[in-house]
Amino acid sequence: MSPRAQASGAAVELDPVIHAAARLKVVASLAPLAEGDRISFPRLQELLEMTAGNLSTHLRKLEDAGYVEVTKSHQGRTPATHLRLTPTGRAAFDTYRAALRALLG
Template identity: 65%
Template structure:
């Protein structure tokens, strides 16, 4: 059997994969507010924060704190490194499925 590809453990956790997929759906450089991301993923604020921290530590996401009309807002975006890691992850997953028959 050929060498099976390794899947990025930072992305591979289900919740982080869901976050990464949601952010990868945005155009490069676009941001989403934390509450909107939380709503899209149906995650608690604490759970989302924990997974975003792991992704931020890996430099896959960037968190920006700003103000809109004197109201604090947290913005999240996928970095270029995060987008590249996600693309590598999906390619590795396809290779893994192809190597095992995909059924």
């Protein structure tokens, strides 16, 4: 706990699901999308400069927490994966940002 949080008597907790650097990048990249909008897996992978395996691992953790929705479909014969932040994920990110602001003062 930071000295500032100790002084105020408040324990500020950062969501460990979001706090991992790679997952924070994912959530921060999905948050600006309008409600209901999605981004393709390859586009997110390109934006974050992550390997497919690494991105998949972090997306699974976020999906298991209910923060990200993964939709798989086909475009013709090609598989397509689209991602979006769920309302739960959006609320968790808002809470995370507020907690971070409180820690930083």
